Amino acid sequence: MSDVVNEAVRVLSEKLNGGFAxxxxxxxxxxxxxxxxxxxxxxxxxxxxxxxxxxxxxxQQILEGDLNPTTAFMSGKLSVDGNMGMAMQLGSVLS
Numbered sequence: 001m002s003d004v005v006n007e008a009v010r011v012l013s014e015k016l017n018g019g020f021a022x023x024x025x026x027x028x029x030x031x032x033x034x035x036x037x038x039x040x041x042x043x044x045x046x047x048x049x050x051x052x053x054x055x056x057x058x059x060q061q062i063l064e065g066d067l068n069p070t071t072a073f074m075s076g077k078l079s080v081d082g083n084m085g086m087a088m089q090l091g092s093v094l095s
Contacts, residue, residue, distance in 0.1 A: 004056045020038065022037070023049045
C-alpha cells in the first residue's frame with residue numbers, strides 16, 4: 001500500500017469521525033483505492049455505491065481543503081460514477 005493511500009485513510013478517518021451511511025470508493029490514480037462504509041475507512045477496492053476517481057495531487061488538494069470537491073468535479077479533475085447524491089454528501093463532509 002502506498003504512502004499516499006495510508007495518509008488519505010488517516011485524514012478521511014478524522015474527517016468522517018466514524019462510519020459512513022452507504023459505501024464509497026476513492027480511486028487514487030496510480031496509488032490504489034480507499035473504501036468508506038459503515039465500518040469506517042480502509043484501503044480496499046470493493047464494490048461501492050459511488051466511486052470517485054482523481055489523481056493523487058487532486059485528492060491531496062481536496063483533503064487539505066485547498067480544492068472544493070464540487071469544483072474538482074465541475075472542472076473535470078474528479079470523476080464520479082454511481083450514486084450522485086452520496087457523492088454530494090461526501091463532498092460536504094470533505095469541504
